Amino acid sequence: MSFEGLDCFAVEIAGHIATVTMRRPPVNAQNARFREEIIGIFDALHDMPEVRAVVLTGAGRAFSAGADLKERPGLTGQPGAYPRHNRLVRAAFDCVMECGVPVIAAINGAAIGAGCVLALSADILVAGESAFLSMTEVDVGLAGGVRHVRRHFGESDARLMIMTARRVTGPELLRMNVVSACVPDAALMETAMGIAREIAAKVPLAVRAAKRSFQVTEELPLQDGYRFEQSQTVALAGTEDTREAQLAFAEKRRPVFKGQ
Template identity: 70%
Template structure:
């Protein structure tokens, strides 16, 4: 049993884990939250009872970004920024590298690091009342460009970064950065529904698909497709794939064992 969390909650039901940021009033990201996000997603990566993950937050804010009261002291603490930056990268990497698909249910504002955290998910759902913003230029900082470029077109990405404008839920849907835009009170249920739908598929195949997204994102088409084919070859001899084929032929629900 894992140690209880202080800045988030973790619940699992029907093979779907729900990670809820819980640091009132606006879920600002401090050292403890960074460490706990990494720990939670590393744990979920290895748990056999988890096949999909929903990432959301308590309250009306998703995540207000870094807690500015904990900014590293460059002058008085040598090495503070490298440590801070390394852990910040680990937060985002833990979500992107989690072997299970992650569905972000963005229930409110996501600013700076909170915006990037949402953009690290595999599937993004946004509340109509929510917005994402990168406000670094307002406080003399810069960051998040590469993550923003993964989801927004060139012009929209620059508009977000250069102006620090708020991109609302409907904006994000129109720009193709979100799959669905829903009323806040319907958001979590829909995210968990998608999670259960994913959980009903062949687990090893879903994990292989996520790995293909990770590995081939910046590959040329030919090399990327060759990698995907190698994943299919490896899956063909697994027990779960054989079970999926048998269940399809016998018109019954498959029983997967994760091997």
């Protein structure tokens, strides 16, 4: 799969890790082209067995400062413009959540509005000390992002964030258990890559199954969710990679996985 010809992103794959960098100066605002590209990128990564983890970050001073409001359709515009726009916006987040491998958001600088939701769509979040999340919709007479925010924030903090449009900084995000780490800005990418390398060293099919379990069981009752997880374990038990992992553990050597 070639990732050449992208306008808004750069993609690098090395050591089973894909680094996806938003590159739409000055603040990686999201327009239709941005959304079409991110969908294509993550759909492709989903189907690439050589990719075992993804790091998503932004070039420059911002992770993503949100939607490009110049492209938002007006209520008096062409019939159907808003449904098409909203469908594309949802897909730009869903592709990250539905990608078969774990996605680590390395949040550098501002993640505002749609940029905040994009970060919250990742599986694991790490932030630089100067990073912040903010949902500014109420400042411009809009609303959105509540469901994504509630997945990561406690109820009071979620309401505070949405209803005040406050900036929640990296150290505060760590205190709230929204991010897994808050590190000096210079250490952000290495921290995210370190997590990606840990994940990439595990049984690939098992990691994909674990992500699938998080997706499927999020809204399930406990017994139904655990029943699904057990079905995943049964399916994995007969795979070549699981046998290799168990044999390597017994033989005290590094396993060699084939994605089978």
